[in-house]
């Protein structure tokens with residue numbers, strides 16, 4: 001069973017894109033800190049394109065990849081509506097096909113946690129290293145083990161979206177041995193024929209900061225910063241639910 005199919009509609013119309021809007025707003029301060037002036041940007045796991053299209057509007061030359069055709073469909077529609085050109089491609093982030101093309105690669109909103117094997121994270125980082133030009137930056141966030149095991153589990157079953165035509169319930173669980181969180185998503189959307197139900201099951205694995213740093217090293221990249229807050233640019237704490245890495249080539 002694939003994911004980001006029927007759920008893509010809920011993603012696009014829910015609060016989810018707010019995250020990448022925030023990343024877009026905060027990014028200039030981070031680029032300034034590292035004296036980076038990228039022009040060509042690759043957004044991996046770009047989803048429904050909010051970040052990629054905002055970057056294209058800000059006159060970056062943007063490419064986005066994602067494995068979900070449905071998310072890419074919405075991303076292309078967003079680019080058309082905003083009258084910007086973005087190259088959106090269906091691609092698995094574990095086998096990126098670019099060589100020496102980008103000054104900045106981004107991967108937002110715990111997309112890397114969808115990789116359930118550390119080897120897959122390492123393969124993805126190796127592809128990012130190939131795609132980056134020398135001196136380029138790779139910026140990503142992940143949910144921490146604390147975020148998945150504690151924060152995600154704190155509410156039990158909860159209503160994520162409650163709107164006149166959209167209703168969504170999330171049921172999280174955690175496997176402490178495998179460090180894998182499972183999110184059962186059930187949504188109802190009102191159509192002309194009545195309410196239509198959607199079910200998807202998403203799994204995210206938590207990695208230690210050391211495991212992620214090992215993949216960075218193995219890819220021939222170097223860690224420039226690791227933060228528990230992208231706004232404050234502060235050290236991760238033991239109860240940080242999410243961390244951001246800035247990595248250089």
Ligand SMILES: C[S@@+](CC[C@H](N)C(=O)[O-])C[C@H]1O[C@@H](n2cnc3c(N)ncnc32)[C@H](O)[C@@H]1O
Pocket residue numbers: 003004016017019020044045046047048050051065066067068071091092093094107108109110111114115
């Ligand atoms: C939480 S969404 C984040 C989307 C977007 N980055 C954002 O900030 O809104 C996770 C995305 O990762 C994509 N994804 C998951 N595994 C992937 C893989 N192996 N290769 C490419 N995309 C993947 C999904 O299709 C989905 O669009």
